[in-house]
Amino acid sequence: MVERKGDGRVDALLAGAFVADEVAALRPDYRVLLVAVEGLVPGGQDDTSTTLLARAEDAARRALADCPVERLPHVAAWREAYRGFGAKPQRTRNSLEALLRRASSGLPQVNPLTDIYNAISVLHRLPLGGEDLDRYQGPPRLLRATGVEAFDTVAGGVEVVEHPEPGEVVWCDGAGVTCRRWNWRQARRTRLQEGTTTALFVIDALDPVTDDGMHTAADELVDHLARLGPRVRSSRRLVAARGVGHEEG
Structure with missing residues (x-):
């Protein structure tokens, strides 16, 4: 895998990403590692994804x-964070906890992109989301919702537009919410598709996770994604709730 800064729009999207002050006030220990991966081949196969899921x-x-x-430290930290904005973690589980609870009966097999990032999430015990970056409108922003933002999803088999609760921590772009409750449920609009060629992976962390631990997870993620195309390349940016961010290239 070639790792470098992205070109043009991808570069601008990463550079413009930010964590709002009200989220920083809620959890000063929060950091996010954004990993953009370009050059993915639609339908590309990774023969190791099944093995990776089994390992996870x-x-x-x-x-x-x-x-x-x-009681796992990483899960407990996210449960506390959810309580901080009014969510009930017993009913609304962060993505890491949801995957860990499914592991005993088998992790879902969706497609190579999704299977890889789900496995890495479990192996490194970090919430990790995947988005189709070509469907983004403007850079990703983590903020506390006003309650009027649009979130397109599916309920009862029907496509619907919902709205987050006021104060809820949400990821947004210029068109609306891309992920509700920090890392609970992704929007239909920006989810990974069979035809995705440019993906954004969102690696969330709270203490006790270290920055090095986030980068280690990202390294394993991009190593596996390199198998999904002959010219796959990646770039990353670490953004802290304290307002400090830097690019990795």
């Missing part, structure tokens, strides 16, 4: 053998 399932079973999922 085994790691989850071992982690949970003597410890309930809600």
Whole structure:
């Protein structure tokens, strides 16, 4: 995998990403590593994704053998963060906890892109989301919702537009919410598709996760994604709730 700064629009999207002050006030320890991956070939296959999922399932079973999922340090930190903006973690589970709870019966197999990032999320115990960057309108922004933002999703098999609760932590672009409740549910509009060629991966972290731990997860992620096209390349940017961000290239 060639790792460098993205060109043009991708570069601008990463540079313009930010974490709003009200989120920083809620969790000063929050950091996000944004990883943009270009050159993916639609329908590209990764013969190792099934093996990677099995490895993640085994790691989850071992982690949970003597410890309930809600007591794992990384999961407990996210439960506390959810309570901070009024969400009930028993009913609204962050993406990491949701995957860990499914591991005993088998992680979902969707497509190589999704399977890879789900496995990396479980292996490194970090919430990790994947988005189709070509469907973005403007840079990603993490903020607390006013309650009027649009979130397009599917409910009961029907496409609907919902709205987040006021104060809810949400990822947005210029067209609306791309992910509700920090890392709970992604919008239909920007989700990864079979034809995705440019993807954005969002790696969330709270203490006790370190920046090095985030980069290690990103390194493994991009190593596996390199198999999904002959000219796959990536760029990344670390943004902290304290307002400090830098590019990695």
